[in-house]
Amino acid sequence: MSDDRPELARQRDLDQVYEPAEDSHLLAETAREYVGEGDLVLEVGTGSGYVATALAKTGADVVTTDINPMACREAHEAGLPVVRANLVEPFRDGVFDLVAFNPPYLPTPPEHEFDDWMERALSGGEDGRAVVDPFLETVRRVLAADGVVLLLVSSLTDIEAVRKRAAAGGLSAREVADESHPFERLVVLELRPTEQ
16 A cells, blocks of 8 residues: 655645746746846746746756745755745845746735735735835845846736835836736836946
8 A cells, every 4th residue: 555645745735835827927938038048047936936947948047036945845846946035135246137026916905814835925915015025125136237127016016116116126117028817917027227
């Protein structure tokens, strides 16, 4: 009789890791146009590693992060270099040619928050920007001189508010891709350092 416990434990772990959806596909497709052989890329909040794997196929050197230990395990098992980290905290200044991030962006009232990893992968707090705002405050530091950030956001998060926060962090923002869905519009913002 076989022991199914390791497989059941793995399935429980996978239930706590964000799997690729429309937002992941849009970010991966857009980001592939920005990178090539030898570029140093950071994917923040890698989840299953889908975006990072797509970018690694271009010849870019990709590093991933996630705060979720089960997502880190998934990325590692997919053959990706992974650091368990909050946003860009452990990285040196000025090193990445591209930073890609599909953050938790769904506006979630406090009474509907759950304390599990899947909730953390989805919930952007009350305004949808609880993770986006701290990211925008810190990401410029890790960009190379001509580096770029690709940030996926939703119309549910107030894209104009995201643009203003980016500007406050020394980043210009322009839409480079979008998709309309029944309840939201997904947008990839290209963020570049401005002169300060």
